[in-house]
Amino acid sequence: MAELSRFFNDVEGDERNYQANDFAQFFTNFLGNGFFNGLGVSAENTTNTIIAPGSAFIEGHEYTNTSSLTLVHDSADSTNDRIDRVVLRLNRDIDVRRINAFIKKGENGSDPEPPELTRNDYVYELSLAQVKIEAGKSYIDSSQITDERGDIDLCGRVSNPEKITDQIGRVDIKRPDQRASDYIRGHSVFYIHGEDHTNLLKEWLDSVGFNPGDVGRELTNIRVYVETVASRADTGTQTVTVFDRSRQYDFQIYGRFHRTSNAGFITVTDWGKWHEEVLIYEQGENENGEYIRYTDGTQKCWGVPFALTTTRPTGPLYRDVEIWTFPVPFVNTKGLIVTGDVRSFDRWVSMTSLSRTSVNINAVGTSHSESAWDVYVQAEGRWRR
Template sequence: MAEIYKFFNSAPGDERWHYASDFAKYFSSVLSAGLLLDDNEEYGLQVTLDNGLQTSVALGEALIKGYSYQNTTPLVLTHSLPETTNDRIDRIVLRLDLRNQNRFIKVFIKEGVTSATPIAPTLQRDEYIYELSLAQVRLRANTASIVANDIKDERALEDVCGIVQSLITVPISIFQQQFDAWFNNQKLLYETDITEWQINEKAEFETWVESLHDILDGNVAANLASRITTVEQELTTHKTEDAAVKASTDKILNDFESTKNLSITRSNKDKEGIFTTLTYKRKGDNTLYATSVLSGGATPKYTTRTIKFYDVDGVTLLKTTTKTLLYDVDGDWLGEV
């Protein structure tokens, strides 16, 4: 097995040759394919309606398999006329073509097939060509113009496009799995608490019924009236407490039934470009839900991730979970416990 090392300067009598493919292979090993964020943490190359059967692609940058792309002026594309009877769905794609006669990354219209139930054309991803989908465009039958609502933005979809991410950081899907596990665990805890409360209440009721034998031996009317008053007061208290707990519980569970109810903010970027802090807030009232902070060790191999969950008021700390990050002998991230 050979030792391979690259990107050293040449010296007299020792020339070092490096190809574009060498640099691309390196970058593709540490950065995923997708769109690059600008200085405002926004991504470009948005497809919008221009005029008639024309669409426009905005400024922006991308990285595909280690090769760089940049669009510096709005790019206008013209779609072919749809048929008179059925619709068609085109895709606006950013295509990397490694074939010798091309060697480029350019934007193309990938025309779909006319059908009563049209579908978007499949992206080509093989040894020589790799496509990212910027948008789907539906062309309505027997028309000569495109409607803005018929342009479906696909830039944020990881399976067809997505944003460039470091391949040495923890994927968002891992956080999703952990949230799902926490949610299921919390749901089980609440159900267990309710079951235990019902069992305790039943036992107290049976004890109370048993005590009636002693109570009725004395002043029956007075003792019974006093006992009824006490039970009514206790029942009112239980109902009030139960309603408050249920309202708080329902709010928490509803917030996390789907991550679409949460907004995510990244901060504290280190020298390797890794955001060490993720802040999750409820979209409805912008209250704090959770924070996830990387610590320990040294970038990019942090050793600890601390997650804190907050109540519906966004202030009261409900739970703190600490995870230990694991790496293999090569320094590649394996998971966390």
């Protein structure tokens, strides 16, 4: 049958009969496999493990454990360890038709592995925990239990099913000029990359004012994650995260931007302007001092203190000079400000010969002195345009 529609009441001459599998298929449209709550596995210093009350969802079928459930593990081998798993098993065989918790016993060995989960047309298993059965040990304690409920490949929390989330980057994407009312009510996300949506990716980057070339990357290296909360009409908040696709670049975050919209009594409202959340892009230190680069392009540098005298006569004053090479270069000298401080009432600091990579630090005084005083310097400008 090419089309299915359900569920409807019977009318005379037109019976509508539905199977449990019809309902299970329906529920998988909006609920993925996993646990809802509880179902933690604990030890009681015997060969038993205890499953706490809780509930789960497997392939459209609901499971609930209403009280603490005791499971008994087989005794340990005298020589080799083994790893058991505590699992929930959905069995759709016509003679079974239920979900049960049970122990899936592993194999003894010098380097044991947990048993594989069974997942086929009839049986589907979720792992709640691994339990290491140590050789020669007559009881199980908490150190032998590894909780696996949080692993989405083995169990995970019930959430949107893959049939929904797999389409986020293909179907639910929007343009940056679309208003909050164009988004679904509540929370929504989508992901954009250059291979499938080159022009759209560029639109979003242009919207927030980010140029991949400023960080030495190509458009195809960049990804954008858009998260939106829309409540009604054109009211909502939106966050855009721009990051690198490459593990080599540690999936570097290049910027995070926020904007809001509030309909009020106006029927049509566009988004407000973007506000950048300034994050640390890079930081470090070397023999020339310390530096921090921020995602908005700002760069700050602090030099290692210079010990300077005032022994060189310059007219009626005396000075000393040292070249400070910045820990990392600035992109240019536009807006680059270098300041210094010397802890003395009759000396001060001036800067000359400023470039994007270095500056001359001058200690100036009113009298000749061979006593060296520490000069503290810092610089602030931009590491990218």
